[in-house]
Every structure is written in C-alpha cells, then in structure tokens.
Amino acid sequence: MAALGTRGTLTEAAGFNAEEDVQSLRSAMKGAGTDEAAITAVLAHRTNAQRQRIKEAYKQTVGKDLAEDLSSELSGNFRSVVLGLLMLPTVYDAFELKSAIKGAGTEEACLIDILASRSSNEINAINAFYKKEYGESLEDAVEGDTSGMFKRVLVSLLTAGRDEGNNVDKAQAAQDAKEIYEAGEARWGTDEVKFLTVLCVRNQNHLMQVFEEYQKISGKSIEDSIKREMSGCLEDVFLAIVKCMRSKPMFFAERLYKSMKGLGTTDSILIRIMVARAEIDMLDIKAEFQKMYGKTLHSFIKGDTSGDYRKILLELCGGE
Structure with missing residues (x-):
C-alpha cells in the first residue's frame, strides 16, 4: 500500500516485516517496565497501512488487541500519540470529534480544526464511521453541543457540500x-x-x-x-x-505554533496535528513553520515538551 501522501515525514519502512514488529512490541511490554523507546522505534517509523498490518499480525500471533495492550501499559500524552497512530485516519478524526463533544465542555478548537480542513470525501467517511461507531449522527452530536451561527457553520461543513471542482466563475x-x-x-x-x-x-x-x-x-x-x-x-x-x-500547511503551522507558545502547551492540538498530518503534508507544514516563525518546528517541540512524549513527536516531525 502506498503512503497517504507524498509530502509527509512518514514513508513506508524498507524491509517491513509485521511479525518482527510484533515481537519488538511484545518485548517492549514484557517485564516490570515498558520500553517506550522500542515502541517509538516501531510505530513512529511505519505508515498507517503498515501499522494496520502490525495490528492484524499482533491479534493473530498474540490473540489480543494491540491498542488495548498498549493502552494498559502506557499513560499520559505518550499513550495518546501511540493510540492515535494505531487508528485509521477516519477513525482518528471521528474519535477526536467524539472526545471534543463528550463531557462537561466542548473543545471547539478540535471541531474547527478537523471540519474546516477535511475534504468532502473525508467528511463523508467521518460521518459514516461516527454513526456506525457511536450510534448517532455526528450532525446530531454537534447540534446538541453547539449553538447559534457557529452551529450552523459546522452543520454546513458536515453536509460535505463544498464544490470540489476547479472551475472559477x-x-x-x-x-x-x-x-x-x-x-x-x-x-x-x-x-x-x-x-x-x-x-x-x-x-x-x-x-x-x-x-x-x-x-x-x-x-x-x-x-x-x-x-x-x-x-x-x-x-x-x-x-x-x-x-x-x-494553504492547509500554513494553517496547521500556525495552529502548532499557537499550541506551544506562551504559558503551557495545548497538548491535544499538538498531538492531533502531528498524528494526523505526519503522513500527508508534514514536510510542507515544517517549511511554512520555519518561514513564518524563523525557527524550526523540531526546535519548538524540543523546547516545549519532555520525556518519551517529546521523543515520539520529534520522530513524527522527521528531524530538523
């Protein structure tokens, strides 16, 4: 399977062997502690298609769900990144939207980031999966959780009615x-x-x-x-x-910058963009980031995150 895009930092691993990766992941989860570096070495260097094959091989070999096993072994932001990487893009978008809506408050930034940037085909796929997985339409969920003209704009985007042609009148x-x-x-x-x-x-x-x-x-x-x-x-x-x-890369570069500058990091935005765009247009996002802010995205992540969370994000970033 080809990678999702041609401008991503993630490309197909040469000599890919799903069974070998399964063994590496099993070894990383054995014993008293978890080897996060070994998990990063596998999952941050495989395309989404390759990660799906690892999940299948894990279930066949171990008889358990890889995401569930990793979820029980990991915690915090590192776990969020790893679990995001294991999902298909449509599934990840739907999961993020569900997470943004459920609970006491709504994370409007997530609704905006995803619905304003996805194509009509992508939104149709998200709608279909959301209904199947969560038992209600995404439109109903958004309508129940937002109000006024903001709600009407989101509902309009959810209809996936944008003209996808190239004609200019x-x-x-x-x-x-x-x-x-x-x-x-x-x-x-x-x-x-x-x-x-x-x-x-x-x-x-x-x-x-x-x-x-x-x-x-x-x-x-x-x-x-x-x-x-x-x-x-x-x-x-x-x-x-x-x-x-x-320019979507320019939009995401700005979102990444704002998620890290100032007091504290908005981890949810940082994680969502790094996971979702690594295979699509991360090279373009990095180029725009440097042009707009005079610093590399890599250096920003390095200075604003820590531990295993930082390491996996830097791998997705693909170096300086």
Whole structure:
C-alpha cells in the first residue's frame, strides 16, 4: 500500500516485516517496565497501512488487541500519540470529534480544526464511521453541543457540500465578494449567513478569486473583515476556512505554533496535528513553520515538551 501522501515525514519502512514488529512490541511490554523507546522505534517509523498490518499480525500471533495492550501499559500524552497512530485516519478524526463533544465542555478548537480542513470525501467517511461507531449522527452530536451561527457553520461543513471542482466563475466571484462586503463591512450589523453560503460551498480556486475581488472592493483582506465583524468561535471557524483554502500547511503551522507558545502547551492540538498530518503534508507544514516563525518546528517541540512524549513527536516531525 502506498503512503497517504507524498509530502509527509512518514514513508513506508524498507524491509517491513509485521511479525518482527510484533515481537519488538511484545518485548517492549514484557517485564516490570515498558520500553517506550522500542515502541517509538516501531510505530513512529511505519505508515498507517503498515501499522494496520502490525495490528492484524499482533491479534493473530498474540490473540489480543494491540491498542488495548498498549493502552494498559502506557499513560499520559505518550499513550495518546501511540493510540492515535494505531487508528485509521477516519477513525482518528471521528474519535477526536467524539472526545471534543463528550463531557462537561466542548473543545471547539478540535471541531474547527478537523471540519474546516477535511475534504468532502473525508467528511463523508467521518460521518459514516461516527454513526456506525457511536450510534448517532455526528450532525446530531454537534447540534446538541453547539449553538447559534457557529452551529450552523459546522452543520454546513458536515453536509460535505463544498464544490470540489476547479472551475472559477469570475463574474460569480465578483458577485460573491460584493455580497460578502455588503453583508459585513458595508452595513450596520453582520449577515453571517452570506459568509456561510460562500465560504462553506464554493471550491478552493473560486474562493481564491473571491478573496482577491474582496480586497479590491473593500481595501482589506477577507481575514481582516472577519476579525472586525465577528468574534469567538464564529470568527475562529470562518478564519480557519479561509486559511485552509489559502494553504492547509500554513494553517496547521500556525495552529502548532499557537499550541506551544506562551504559558503551557495545548497538548491535544499538538498531538492531533502531528498524528494526523505526519503522513500527508508534514514536510510542507515544517517549511511554512520555519518561514513564518524563523525557527524550526523540531526546535519548538524540543523546547516545549519532555520525556518519551517529546521523543515520539520529534520522530513524527522527521528531524530538523
């Protein structure tokens, strides 16, 4: 099986042997302590497809579930990374969304990060798995846990109705830009529905044209207008959509930076992006990170995390 993407730090391990990896993992879990370095050496250097084969071989050889065994042996952030690596991408996204919704509060950042950045096909796959695994639709779960226009934007994204084509209708783009301007900057109060209609439905190429037209009409970027016109989670989700349309690697580089700068690290965001993007576009994210912040992602992770958690993230990062 080929890797999920061509711009990831994770590529297929040469001479891959699932049975040998199973033995390495079993040895790492034997005895009084757990050898986290041995676990990292295997799981942080295999593609998702290879990790699925290791899981199958483990069940055949040992008669137990690898994720369950590792879960009982590990703890904290290191366990979160390892368990994330063992899931299929769709399963991991669904699991993260479920975790963001359940419990006392909602982790809006997770809902935004995933739903604003995934393709229509990916969202359809997440919806299908979520319903099968958790017994309710993701849309119902989101509707029950969010409110107002923020909820409406998330529900729109969940319909996976974005045009995935490449066509740009210049006249329509000019009209879209005009309507967004008139719904925001040009009036008292903001008609957020117009922003939703354009930002959640049009294809990427078309939106790039809309953003260009908007700059001409208003004299400012669409991002600046969103910041002026909106606040809170609604501002966050619209900005995320715009940034993902412009450049997903740039969006994720910024998310990683913000998860580590200042007091404390937002581990959930850091883990989610490192696990989900390692095989897709981590090389591009690293390049954008260095360009935007003048430091390597590797050095940031090194300075902001510790122990085995740091080591596995640095392996996923793929060096300086």
